Amino acid sequence: MSESKRILVKGNEALSMGAIKAGCLYYFGYPITPQNEVPEYMSRVLPGLGGEYVQAESELAAINMVMGASALGVRSMTSSSSPGISLMQESLSYIAGQELPAVIVNVVRCGPGLGGIAASQSDYFQAVKGGGHGDYKLIVLAPASVQEMYDHTMLAFHLADRYRNPVLVLADAVLGQMQEPIVEREEVPPEPRKPWALTGAKDRPMRYLKSLYLKEGELEAHNKLLQEKYREIEKHEVRFEEFKTADANLIVTAFGTSARIVRTAVNMAREKGLKVGLFRPETVYPFPKVRLKTLSESIKDFLVVEMNTGQMVEDVRLSVIGDTSVQFYGRPGGGMPTPLEVLGEIEKNYSGQ
Amino acid sequence: MKTVFSKPQALNDAVMHYCPGCSHGVAHRLVAEALDHYGITERTVGVAPVGCAVLMYDYFNCDIQEAPHGRAPAIATGMKRSRPDLIIFTYQGDGDLASIGLSEIIHCANRGENITVIFINNTVYGMTGGQMAPTTLPGQKTTTSPYGRSLTANGYPMKMAEMLAPLEGTSYVGRMALDTPGNTLKARKMIFKAFDMQIKGMGFSFVELLSTCPTNWGMSPSQSIKRLQDELIPYFPLGVFKEKEVVD
Numbered sequence A: 001m002s003e004s005k006r007i008l009v010k011g012n013e014a015l016s017m018g019a020i021k022a023g024c025l026y027y028f029g030y031p032i033t034p035q036n037e038v039p040e041y042m043s044r045v046l047p048g049l050g051g052e053y054v055q056a057e058s059e060l061a062a063i064n065m066v067m068g069a070s071a072l073g074v075r076s077m078t079s080s081s082s083p084g085i086s087l088m089q090e091s092l093s094y095i096a097g098q099e100l101p102a103v104i105v106n107v108v109r110c111g112p113g114l115g116g117i118a119a120s121q122s123d124y125f126q127a128v129k130g131g132g133h134g135d136y137k138l139i140v141l142a143p144a145s146v147q148e149m150y151d152h153t154m155l156a157f158h159l160a161d162r163y164r165n166p167v168l169v170l171a172d173a174v175l176g177q178m179q180e181p182i183v184e185r186e187e188v189p190p191e192p193r194k195p196w197a198l199t200g201a202k203d204r205p206m207r208y209l210k211s212l213y214l215k216e217g218e219l220e221a222h223n224k225l226l227q228e229k230y231r232e233i234e235k236h237e238v239r240f241e242e243f244k245t246a247d248a249n250l251i252v253t254a255f256g257t258s259a260r261i262v263r264t265a266v267n268m269a270r271e272k273g274l275k276v277g278l279f280r281p282e283t284v285y286p287f288p289k290v291r292l293k294t295l296s297e298s299i300k301d302f303l304v305v306e307m308n309t310g311q312m313v314e315d316v317r318l319s320v321i322g323d324t325s326v327q328f329y330g331r332p333g334g335g336m337p338t339p340l341e342v343l344g345e346i347e348k349n350y351s352g353q
Numbered sequence B: 001m002k003t004v005f006s007k008p009q010a011l012n013d014a015v016m017h018y019c020p021g022c023s024h025g026v027a028h029r030l031v032a033e034a035l036d037h038y039g040i041t042e043r044t045v046g047v048a049p050v051g052c053a054v055l056m057y058d059y060f061n062c063d064i065q066e067a068p069h070g071r072a073p074a075i076a077t078g079m080k081r082s083r084p085d086l087i088i089f090t091y092q093g094d095g096d097l098a099s100i101g102l103s104e105i106i107h108c109a110n111r112g113e114n115i116t117v118i119f120i121n122n123t124v125y126g127m128t129g130g131q132m133a134p135t136t137l138p139g140q141k142t143t144t145s146p147y148g149r150s151l152t153a154n155g156y157p158m159k160m161a162e163m164l165a166p167l168e169g170t171s172y173v174g175r176m177a178l179d180t181p182g183n184t185l186k187a188r189k190m191i192f193k194a195f196d197m198q199i200k201g202m203g204f205s206f207v208e209l210l211s212t213c214p215t216n217w218g219m220s221p222s223q224s225i226k227r228l229q230d231e232l233i234p235y236f237p238l239g240v241f242k243e244k245e246v247v248d
């Protein structure tokens, strides 16, 4: 890839570009900081591509517009930030229940409530445990660079169609706002056929999309099928990155922006002769629990760093084998860990075994 | 032999689950006749509400999606914007459209989305057992207004047709009652007109149908018709509130 193809963009623009590259020509959204560059970009670019930008009256409406386009087999998306994503939860449950593809981006800000517009990772639970009602799962991608804002959004469309499941890109204000050079992709995986889509009942019986099951046993069977699908996703779609883990005595686990901070801290620790590595989940659902378990068979010390008061750490503790030490360091909404703070935590928890 | 009466092609033969004397069945039939008349069943997608009509996909021969409660107009917007060649309609009750989904219907109408909305006003929440709706009449007893709807506590019944007609985005707004054969024929005409507006790309079209819910009104079907005539029609005047001139 030639250097000349690199362009400098903000994370929010990169994700918009990735979506359009994936063939998404319909964007529905409602303004909220720190993701306003997305609707601004889409409203500027989509009309010229024969697509549509619709400024919805609320995030409630926006996610339902996505659900409508999706029902027709058309790629569309919405993006928002924490309070807006809270408003979408009912429909995310419907979309999962109707087995529709959809792409949603959360450029997370800090809560609770109106909170603040600074970066945070405090929506982890909402994203991976299912913020809406019912037993369902979103596929959740956690980018950590502007390039990944582009790549993961593209990937989100692919996974959404492949599994007929909503996919959430879990970014944060830092990733949305910062500028980095990216390389645009040439290859786009082909969009699959959608034999379930509502396209008009021409030369075939009518079709419907629903999530209400009233007949005895029907709903339980539907739920079991959904669970089977989630097991497939867990088998095939786990993604993670390892940095200097090969000889590590202590592994720091972090996703998104905190993984960038940890990377710096790991390099600082290495300079001091401490064998420390970074494990970065790229998919937080499905969570890379199998790999973490394997790592914990030889490595006894784990540290989890998050921009919240301790959410992903629960998944790490559930993944590793029994006697592993899993410590946590986090800064709640409004604060951000520094590499020096993380280094201090590494030194505190480093047993060297 | 000449056929003088038959089921519309856009409906299948399933026996509807609606209670005896309920207007939903009649309203379905009128919508189906419009789909037949314009020959659009094969390119129509309907959006079902949460309410007694949630199962309407069991009866129509066109494609249908089930919406979350009140959100059908937003779903329809996503559909029409991404596939303007399809005919899109929503079918909603008064709890669905005039309460939880009020924002969606007003903004959808105001944007002039080129869709058709069929609105069933039966002055109660049917599916959940007859609770007070935004359209419940002053003094009307329901399971959550056991002493009768109080205007000081609950405000006035929403007149949706009157609210939507002044919006620039609406092309056609009408209200009719499903009581007599005469009015049912007029309702049919309105529904035809509403779909015609969409086919001609004129923007948002809306038909409100004053309907019965004998079960939750605690009345026989014939008593229900009488109540509709004596109480609903005087409060919710019938007629066409808006009709944009078609520019060919």
Ligand SMILES: Cc1ncc(C[n+]2csc(CCOP(=O)(O)OP(=O)(O)O)c2C)c(N)n1
Pocket (backbone or CB within 6 Å): B050, B051, B052, B053, B069, B092, B093, B094, B095, B096, B097, B120, B122, B124, B125, B126, B127, B128, B133
């Ligand atoms: C978010 C949400 N709130 C409440 C309900 C419960 N609910 C189901 S149907 C309904 C009211 C339906 O009444 P209406 O729209 O008037 O239609 P009808 O049944 O009378 O045809 C309600 C409140 C729901 N399904 N979802």
Ligand code: SF4
Pocket (backbone or CB within 6 Å): B017, B018, B019, B021, B022, B023, B024, B052, B122, B126, B127, B212, B213, B214, B215, B216
């Ligand atoms: S409860 Fe009322 S609205 Fe629902 S089917 Fe019965 S009569 Fe019709």
